[in-house]
Amino acid sequence: MSGLYFPTRSFQIYQTFAANTNLGKTLFSAGLLRVAATDKKASRLFYLKPVQTGYPVDSDARFVDKFVNSKILNTKTLYCYEKPVSPHIATDKPPNDKDVLSRVKSFISECQIQSGSNGEGKLILETAGGVNSPLMSGTAQCDFYRPLRLPTILIGDSKLGGISTTISSFEALRLRGYDIPAILLFHDSEYNNFQYLREYFRNYDTRIHAISPPPPKNNTAETDHENLRDYFSSTAQDFQNILKQLNEWHHIRFDRLESMEKKTMKKIWWPFTQHQRVKNVTIIDSAHSDFLTTFNKNNDNEDVGQAQMKEMFDACASWWTQGLGHGSAKLSLAASYAAGRYGHVIFPECTHEPALDLAEKLLEGVGKDWATRVFYSDNGSTAVEVALKMALKTNLERNNIRDENSIKQTGKEFLVFGIEGSYHGDTIGAMDACGPNVYNDKVKWYKPRGYWFEAPTVHIKNGMYSIDIPKSIHPDNTKMTYFFPSLDSIFNQDQLTTSDLVKIYEEHIRRILSSFIGSSEYQFGALILEPILMGAGGMKLVDPLFQRVLIDEVRRNKIPVIFDEVFTGFWRLGYRSGADLLGKKPDIATYAKLITGGLIPLAVTLTTESIFENFIGSEKTDALLHGHSYTAHPTGCFVAKTSLDEYERLNKNSLHWNLAKSQWADHEKSSTASSYKEPIVWSFWDKKIVHRISHLPNVKGVVTLGYASNASQSIVNELYSSFTSNNFGIYARPLGNVVYLMTSHVTLPDNIRAVEEKLVECIKSSK
Template sequence: MSVYFPTRSFQIYQTFAANTNLGKTLFSAGLLRAAATHKKVSKLFYLKPVQTGYPVDSDARFVDSFVNSKILNTRTLYSYEKPVSPHIATDKPPNDKDVLSRVKSYIAECQIQLGSNDEGKLILETAGGVNSPIMSGTLQCEFYRPLRLPTILIGDSKLGGISTTISSFEALHLRGYDIPAILLFHDTEYNNFQYLKEYFRKYDTCIHSISPPPPKNSAAEKDHENLRDYFSSTSQDFQAILKQLNEWHHLRFDRLESMEKKTMKKIWWPFTQHQRVKNVTIIDSAHDDFMITFNRNNDSEGAGQVQMKEMFDACASWWTQGLGHGSSKLSLAASYAAGRYGHVIFPECIHEPALDLAEKLLEGVGKGWATRVFYSDNGSTAIEVALKMALKTNLKRNNIKDEDAIKQATEKEFLIFGIEGSYHGDTIGAMDACGPNVYNEKVKWYKPRGYWFEAPTVYLKNGMYLVDIPKSIHPDHTNMTYSVPSFDLIFNQDQPIASDLVKIYEDHIGRILSSCIHSNKYQFGALILEPILMGAGGMKLVDPLFQRVLIDEVRKNKIPVIFDEVFTGLWRLGCRSGADLLGKKPDIATYAKLLTGGLIPLATTLTTESVFENFIGSEKTDALLHGHSYTAHPIGCSVARASLDEYEEFNKNSLHWNTAKSQWAYNENTSDGSNKEPIVWSFWDKEVVHHLSHLPKVKGVMTLGYASNASQAIVKELYSSFTSKNFGIYARPLGNVVYLMTSHITSPTNIRAVEEKLVECIKSSK
């Protein structure tokens, strides 16, 4: 199987330079000349994706001339006549994706030429410096990042070269490149090599200097002869560099190949039955929506060998990825905060990232209701904070003093209301706020502390949106299904899908609330729910009308409302929060996951001023005594602020987002003749979604429970869909639910590819 990543037998390196005219092509030629003398090497390749100043200048021609080997293949993909930076060499720049696709195709072609048992080497030479732009204006270090090829950095030996070399290294290092070697010419006047050698001693990077080439001779034939002599005189230097690169390459593969065995002995995974794990997915790197994984090849061809694969991250790495893996914008935000603060204590202190983020949240998801932001580190902890806020608020609203509350605790159990099948986290309080389920039922300390409403769910089947009403809700105790022609009608806050359904919900919820609240055994302190979509509970889409009625009825009894938006918040559902779709504001809400775009853990609990005031008192024990050492970590806050800015920008100006919205728009026209903007929309193609709903093997978005293994066969098939032309799809089973999740930046091309494979897998599954 041919791919565009290095293998044990096929070494690939790219050369970047700290500036222009530092000898990238000369170093490339020297290394390929050295490799050509090795008997085991059967093929050599040189790729120059972008060449300017052509045909007067041709780096491929130079390499061909001085390597002078039958086993060498050289290729230039884009050439321009002007001897300038690529971004000004043409007024018709090709698309980045097209350029990268041609690069990948050439590398894959090289692997096919090489064969599975032969050894080969490829050098990809960039143009200009590390931060030089390519034709579209994208920086080279950004453009080549999806490949993450091992990088040889050509340093600068002239005056100022220490600065440019270190800056170039840091620009690459920041973006996750491996840099096994730094090469530069020896210059006795400035002796940059000696300083850089000491500076880079702390990194896993070898640094070499070789004699500079002879001055250019105006006579072409003599110049060629001088360079031929130069390469002969430096051959041992290049052999030494090549030897160290070989050692680095094989040590890298040794580490990758040993990780599976070590992991099975040393790692305890969450949410995993270890007895069922047959293969470990080793993630070498990740970028945008893709993870580069390293696995054993179980195909008949090359069985037992290991290879790198490009896998679409269809679970968004546990639903965290909003801006894709390896976002340099987030990395820079994190680096700035790390350099400015590291971490600093938070109680009775403030720093700009924490204050900026708080203001951004209150102007966004908290607009119109929240005034305070409490920081924590993960969604489960944010829920614990929310519960403490809500329970004390309930006591204050009912004029129950602390000493009376302690007395009542021995007489009445303090409970919450929720929705059956919900999941709010794995800390003990968050577990107790859920009914018995696969996550908590075997935890001996777990004690269910609440009443959970069975909720109506929404799903699509045979092109019709259905609201499935459980028999526990219907007055006749029979299951009932409402058929709705449009998804938007389900979310329409002004026109309920059926007036009789409102009455059914009100009567059902009212009876239960009356029974529970007037019980002498219990006191109910909060309602907690995931707006619209229940994540880990099985991807259930709850009828928003039911949640609206539930919130209204609960509030009649002065019970605080908590929105668990750890999963649903921050544009997951196409808007800032699930509260926007419900048309209801909470008293308390939690946010995590997408908060930092998928880079770093951080969570927040937002609440109202009236809730905050319940913790104001003369004693410290009156305060909310909850926190952890890394509260409001400056790095997390800085990254979160950058992420929120990106989401808002996408919503305003992203062509991809606007295109997706238009395909889910109302068929009904507005007064100006345009389609109405949809209340709800999706990146997934509307026609594909409807096609899936007609497949006989698809029930809809109903779940039988997370413990089910019904979806594993399809997930396995998606995983193994990797070929030389297509990426694989990394998904995780959720009971009998197959869920596929995009980030906020997923391209339409990749979404269409995932849709096509999903339909194929479902049709062929047993």
């Protein structure tokens, strides 16, 4: 039944929301289904009322059944409560949202199956109360139903004050990404809201329909029943017109989706993609939480009624940007507020609250105890360019080289130190700060400007934690492997200060540095590295001890240290920053990706006051002449501040985070009690599953973000095409022979377990 809870070309689904209570949702639902039942082509009709209060006196499903009166109609109510009140106070034992949504999906799936081989059918899902009315758990309905993102019919308010509530409800739904093909309301000649709303929504992809109001209630149920039958007969043409417009909208939508693949192949130039190899385009219709809703055209051998939408777990976190999930209403509201307050405003010699508040938040967080200044830009690569400019000039100042031209006159090359396999972005300067790799190999302007240390890496293989030492480092010129009892023992700074590896690393690094420092050919201006984990370079977990020793030795030579935290910042590694886990502070650090929770582009470069002062002078050319038209965009800054606040809240209060930490911790048992020590390193991925994968023969090694396999593309293809036990596919992208899977900061444990289960299955079946 995977994906059968989304509309298809042949199976239409609409949900009704209302601007307030008692506006006629049920009457409009009955009217639409009534005229649909008269269509000779009609196959099956369905009505779903997930939550009903005031039952059994009130039953919207019973009302619809009575007045549609058709054998092809099936009605269903999932949760009934006797009190005629808001669902959140109708019961003291509220079901959780997951179970409610699961029952909704199951019913829709059953309806699609019942619609037969041709898949023809229509379903109306009627919500309870208004757009923001809560369900039993307290979750607002507009948020609860968002994973389905069903086309929405908004029932407007024709009474006094109804213009405001209708527009507000429309905006609340649009804020969450709903399509609203129609707004329906009753004619009211006194207030004439319809006329105003028709003009207001003229430029939206939304049609306004008004029909006559129903007759007032009489003294007897029999009379009321007859009056309503007459009413439905007299308004049948109005409902027919509404249904015709909805049908047209539905088919235009699917025409558009079906045309996107061919148009995209002709008009789009993708990044990091060899177009000749692309066989199918993943069409993303929407995204919510950890999931992409993708559109898939039917294969020739499939039934017409086969689902055309598929839920995919976003296992690459949309290029590692997702912290709070797709479509976060909290972040959308923050963006709307800032956009409405500012739009965009020029930033040089100006300030605004979002930029200043975010700067203070960053300096109190990832920059605490070392940074004093924040420089804004728009993406990680650019933030690195800014960092390089800061570091290179600082290096000249520290070495009393006041005239930059003097470096050129000596013929020296201005270089950087780094780690082999690093990646810092795709702008020219950022590329030059990396060694030769697949990203810069064909770029004619690329010139490697540095020396890159081969680094020891951490692996989990056959349940053993190890550090592989390249032979270039070991004094015997032999590749060596050191084993440790746990990841914590590798990251524990106190234990490792006495390790034999300290001396090995120091001697190796000093030998390399001595061959360059003071050279007549080279001037090294910076050390740039990704703390702990190298992302695009292949998800390499670098021995933290090696990076600590490297930083200390480089600093002895007055060389500034840059941390590229575009990937590792903001709790990606379980800490506020990679620097916190590494236990070393940089002179300059760059942040992007997670900074806005994945909603909008923004990047920052943090640095110290002493580096800032190197750019203070009497001439404009003394300044850091770098910037963008959209520098410190108020929307991005406000969203970023909101995201960082949410990360802090999760770190303090999230049950999921605490459970993950607990299963990676060492629990020491005594005769009286068990003690718990929070782990240094932890992951959302299950420790037992990680060990299990590490024992598979076609896996070279595992870290808690991914693993290396010689069959990565085939595994990715299998993850994409199959379904997990939770009825979703998995969207992933390989990095060479590495498959990485990534969660957001709010991924639910059940979904992680389902991904793990499918991953093990795919690796086992891979050749």
